[in-house]
Each structure stands twice: as structure tokens, then as C-alpha cells.
Amino acid sequence: MTSYLAPIARRLGSRRLWLPFIGPALLIAAWSLLVESGTISPILLPGPVSTLKHLWSVTVSGAVAGDFLMTLSRTVQAFLIATVIGVPLGVALGASESLYRSVEFVIDFFRSTPSSALIPLFMLIFGISDFNKIAISAFAAVLVILFNSAYGVMNAKRTRVMAATVMGATRFQVFRDVLxxxxxxxxxxxxxxxxxxxxxxxxxxxxxxxxxxxLGQRIINAQQIMNVREMYGSILAAGVLGYVLNLLFLILDKKVVHWSGRA
Incomplete structure (x- = not known):
């Protein structure tokens, strides 16, 4: 029976390898169809082949490398600041539900406010500086991280907390080893x-x-002079950066929190 099912399992496994490529293929096909059918003028939306060729050329020449690395650097700096503030504060608030409820409105209010709307405020505080970009980005990220960290502590499985308490664990030990x-x-x-x-x-x-x-400066500059290939290429570069960062965290999540979802 096992030998009979093995070829089927191999075929299913090989098909799964192709699944991640279906979405990009459909996107490129739809993009090409829009341009080739004349629905959108190539002046406003160049074809995917032309755009990808341009992105490849500026990548190989190194023209986009400096902007790419600068955006990455600012993002990482903002994220690190947000993590250092958000995780400990979120865990501390989550450990005392009454304390969290007392500041919940403030957290939810600013978390629901579009951070881009606060750019003028941050410009008044920090001026037109590089740190301004990092500060507004860190502010946006810290609220999301704090919120999730707090709820992670508050939603800890009560049975495990009770079991640790029954076995004589102190409040600090329950917090450290369970929560x-x-x-x-x-x-x-x-x-x-x-x-x-x-x-x-x-x-x-x-x-x-x-x-x-x-990359943001590269996108807006290209838009202002109607260099659409440059604009779309820079947008794709930003998308690739976001996808890679998300993928790295997915891998890290599976490595660090490998027990998640298990009883």
C-alpha cells in the first residue's frame, strides 16, 4: 500500500513546489494584458518585461543600491527602537490587565490614527532630518508591537498558569517561565x-x-519627471525589500516559536 501511494505523494510534493510561482505569474499576465490590450497606455504603465529589465539594469549597475540600503537602514533602525520599547512595555502592561485597561484608549487611539498624518507634527519636533523619518516610523511600529505583546501575555493559557501556581511557583516565576x-x-x-x-x-x-x-525619494523624483520605468522599478524594489523582511521573520518565527499551536 505504501509503495502504491509513494508516487502520488511525490507528484503532490512536486506540485506544491510550483504553488508560490502561480501568483506572480498571474500578476505578470494580468499586467501584460492591461498594457497589450491598450486598456492602460504604456506611457503610464510600461510592460512588465520593460520594467523588470530596467530594474535589473539599475541593480547590476549599482544605481539603486545606495537608496535601497538607505531605506533598509532606516527601517531596521526604526524597528529596533520600536522593539526595544514595545516588547518590554507590552509585556509589563499585559502582566497587569487592569493597568493595560487604564491606558488602552490611548494605545488604540494612536494605533488607529494613520501615522502618515502625524508627519507634520514630527517635522515640528525633529525638523527636516534623517532622524525624523526613523522617529515617525518607530512610533508607528511600537504601537503594533506593544499591542500584540500585551495581548500575548493576557491571553496566555490559564491552565498552564494555574498548573504552575499549584506547583508552588512564585508570581515572578510564573511570569518568567509561563507568561x-x-x-x-x-x-x-x-x-x-x-x-x-x-x-x-x-x-x-x-x-x-x-x-x-x-527608495521613497527615488519613486517621487521619477514620478515628477514622468520616468515611469524608474518609478515602477523602484516600487518593485521596495516590494522586494518588504517581502524579504517578512520572509525572514516567518523563518525566525518557525525557528524560535516552533511549539506554537501545539497543546
């Missing part, structure tokens, strides 16, 4: 969302706060 570990899956959700949001706000800040580097 912290139970909160990790939700915390990683916050970290993944946080780094994605940090990248979005950094790119927006590079576009609208005086900047001479970064």
Missing part, C-alpha cells in the same frame, strides 16, 4: 507587522519629508 513564553507567538505577529509598517512609513517619509536618498 513570557506563552506571549511569544503573539509577540512575533506584532514584530512581523511592525517591520512591515516601519518600511511603509519610512518610504512615505522619504517621499514627503526632504530627503536626498532612499
Amino acid at each position: 513570557l513564553w506563552e506571549s511569544l507567538p503573539q509577540t512575533f505577529v506584532g514584530l512581523r507587522s511592525g517591520i512591515s509598517l516601519a518600511l511603509v512609513i519610512v518610504v512615505v517619509a522619504e517621499m514627503f519629508i526632504g530627503s536626498d536618498s532612499g
Whole structure:
């Protein structure tokens, strides 16, 4: 029976390898169809082949490398600041539900406020500086990370907390050995969302706060002179950066929180 099912299993496994490529293939096909059918003028939306060729040429020549690395650097700096503040504060608030409820409105209010709307405020505080872009991005990310860390602690399995208490564990031991570990899956959700949001706000800040580097600055400059291949190529570069960062956190999540979802 096993030998009979083995070829089927191999075929299914080989098919799964192709599944991640279906979405990009459909996207490129739809993109090509829009351009070739004349639905959208090639002046406004160049074909995917032309755009990808341009992106490849500026990547190989190194023309986009400086802006790519600058956006990555700002995103990582903002994310690290948000993590250092958000995780400990979220865990501390989550350990005391009454304390969290007392500040819940403030957290939810600013978490629900579009961070890009606060750019003028941050410009008044920090001026037109590089740190301004990092600060507004860190502010946006810290709220998401804090929220998820707090709820990770508050939603820890009560049976495990009760079991540890019954076995004589102190409140600190329960917090350290049960609540912290139970909160990790939700915390990683916050970290993944946080780094994605940090990248979005950094790119927006590079576009609208005086900047001479970064993918956002590259996109807005290309748009202003109607260099559409450059504009779409830079957008794709930002998308690739976001995808890679998200993929890295997915891998890290599976490595660190490998027990998530198990009883």
C-alpha cells in the first residue's frame, strides 16, 4: 500500500513546489494584458518585461543600491527602537490587565490614527532630518508591537498558569517561565507587522519629508519627471525589500516559536 501511494505523494510534493510561482505569474499576465490590450497606455504603465529589465539594469549597475540600503537602514533602525520599547512595555502592561485597561484608549487611539498624518507634527519636533523619518516610523511600529505583546501575555493559557501556581511557583516565576513564553507567538505577529509598517512609513517619509536618498525619494523624483520605468522599478524594489523582511521573520518565527499551536 505504501509503495502504491509513494508516487502520488511525490507528484503532490512536486506540485506544491510550483504553488508560490502561480501568483506572480498571474500578476505578470494580468499586467501584460492591461498594457497589450491598450486598456492602460504604456506611457503610464510600461510592460512588465520593460520594467523588470530596467530594474535589473539599475541593480547590476549599482544605481539603486545606495537608496535601497538607505531605506533598509532606516527601517531596521526604526524597528529596533520600536522593539526595544514595545516588547518590554507590552509585556509589563499585559502582566497587569487592569493597568493595560487604564491606558488602552490611548494605545488604540494612536494605533488607529494613520501615522502618515502625524508627519507634520514630527517635522515640528525633529525638523527636516534623517532622524525624523526613523522617529515617525518607530512610533508607528511600537504601537503594533506593544499591542500584540500585551495581548500575548493576557491571553496566555490559564491552565498552564494555574498548573504552575499549584506547583508552588512564585508570581515572578510564573511570569518568567509561563507568561513570557506563552506571549511569544503573539509577540512575533506584532514584530512581523511592525517591520512591515516601519518600511511603509519610512518610504512615505522619504517621499514627503526632504530627503536626498532612499527608495521613497527615488519613486517621487521619477514620478515628477514622468520616468515611469524608474518609478515602477523602484516600487518593485521596495516590494522586494518588504517581502524579504517578512520572509525572514516567518523563518525566525518557525525557528524560535516552533511549539506554537501545539497543546
